[in-house]
Amino acid sequence: MTYELYYWPEIQGRGEYVRLALEEAGAAYVDVARGPRGTHVMMKMMDAHKGTPPFAPPFLKTGKLVIGQTANILLYLGSRHGLAPKSEAGRLWVHQLQLTVADFVLEIHDTHHPLGPSLYYEDQKPAAKKRTAEFWSERVPKYLGYFEQLLTDHGGAYIAGRRLTYVDLSLFQIVDGLRYAFPKRMKAFEEKIAGIVGLRDRIAARPNIKAYLASERRIPFNEQGIFRRYLELDG
Amino acid sequence: MTYELYYWPEIQGRGEYVRLALEEAGAAYVDVARGPRGTHVMMKMMDAHKGTPPFAPPFLKTGKLVIGQTANILLYLGSRHGLAPKSEAGRLWVHQLQLTVADFVLEIHDTHHPLGPSLYYEDQKPAAKKRTAEFWSERVPKYLGYFEQLLTDHGGAYIAGRRLTYVDLSLFQIVDGLRYAFPKRMKAFEEKIAGIVGLRDRIAARPNIKAYLASERRIPFNEQGIFRRYLELDG
Numbered sequence A, B: 001m002t003y004e005l006y007y008w009p010e011i012q013g014r015g016e017y018v019r020l021a022l023e024e025a026g027a028a029y030v031d032v033a034r035g036p037r038g039t040h041v042m043m044k045m046m047d048a049h050k051g052t053p054p055f056a057p058p059f060l061k062t063g064k065l066v067i068g069q070t071a072n073i074l075l076y077l078g079s080r081h082g083l084a085p086k087s088e089a090g091r092l093w094v095h096q097l098q099l100t101v102a103d104f105v106l107e108i109h110d111t112h113h114p115l116g117p118s119l120y121y122e123d124q125k126p127a128a129k130k131r132t133a134e135f136w137s138e139r140v141p142k143y144l145g146y147f148e149q150l151l152t153d154h155g156g157a158y159i160a161g162r163r164l165t166y167v168d169l170s171l172f173q174i175v176d177g178l179r180y181a182f183p184k185r186m187k188a189f190e191e192k193i194a195g196i197v198g199l200r201d202r203i204a205a206r207p208n209i210k211a212y213l214a215s216e217r218r219i220p221f222n223e224q225g226i227f228r229r230y231l232e233l234d235g
Helices: A015-025 A040-046 A070-080 A088-112 A127-153 A166-181 A183-204 A207-213 B015-025 B038-046 B070-080 B088-112 B126-153 B164-183 B184-202 B207-214
Strands: A004-007 A028-029 A058-063 A065-068 B001-006 B029-031 B059-062 B067-068
Touching: A004 B029, A004 B067, A004 B126, A015 A028, A015 A058, A015 A088, A015 A166, A015 A183, A058 A070, A058 A166, A065 B059, A065 B088, A070 A088, A070 A166, A070 B088, A088 A127, A088 A166, A088 B067, A088 B088, A127 A166, A127 A183, A127 B126, A166 A183, A183 A207, B001 B038, B015 B029, B015 B070, B015 B164, B015 B207, B059 B070, B070 B088, B070 B164, B088 B126, B088 B164, B126 B164, B126 B184, B164 B184, B184 B207
Parallel strands: A004 A028, B001 B029
Antiparallel strands: A004 A058, A058 A065, B001 B059, B059 B067
């Protein structure tokens, strides 16, 4: 069974958390919107008047099932591909962590779009500066401090316990994204999350992830995605 | 088995989506933080260094299980209490919709806190005005238009299909919250979501919900919650 992933073809965005899981699992998938007329097909599926039309990309098609919302897709993939426990309690715990990652991702996006997702960054620069200052003084320490503590409490290997889960892959993406978007701020902050940084390195060195990152399937970071490098926001 | 719900005792907030599900189900639960020293107990559980400490309230304790993240709690409760399908495909679909509600709730919160959750509203009024304008011109039509279309496509009775789910209860809360926070704007908008408004009325008339809304267990809307009535934002 080949999965069909639907996401905007120009950015990593929220699709990247799904891509990392599919790649680590060695699962067969097509990144549909990167192919010919793929975006057109994606838009039509969102406009479907039957079945389970998603509100927004990413979504995953597997057989007749169409699954939307990043964390929901990972919930589906996790226990099927050894990236989450099989027990209900374990699945809920890992999903809970992923939903916290999702909240953090939304706040990361809001650093450059505090006045709303439909306005241009250029039209909200002063607000973006204020939001970014609050983000780094309050929110980054709160979110990454939480994950660092969890990692420590669980022995330092993986965030949810003794085994790799999709949340570890997402944290790799968070660290690399923050490094891209805020190189100076992140450099100063990393000493506070030594465990997470070590985890990031171990994820990057996993054979499937390493091969993925070196491939053309990995879209480079850019200023259309979640993590945007605007030097004026880097303090 | 009596559930223990943990949430800030002064507000409806995100805890309300869980309360509505527990009330509709007629499930036995204690709203722990509303009792003596309850907030203290809640804070200690979040600071636990073993088990599954949540990042933030609400969370639900059932036996030894502690489940965080609103949508995750509803995922757990849904199929146990007839508020979601039992099939995996059905559960994923309803959960997907709830995650879209959660995204909308976050955007509702950002109308009064565009520069960050840790700053006072009074320190971000001009930004809040801009964000609110974008919210009503772009985001409300997009989110509520999506749900209205789904409801129509599914025959008009319930949002996810033929039977009541926890998402219907959440949409009740969204309508009532928007009516509270933005009475003028919402009054003008409601003609575009006649189906959702009808659904809201049917939910409000369900015996368990009706009894709940008339009880002291329902905390009134106020200016510490998600939905805040600031007249200057009501256009």
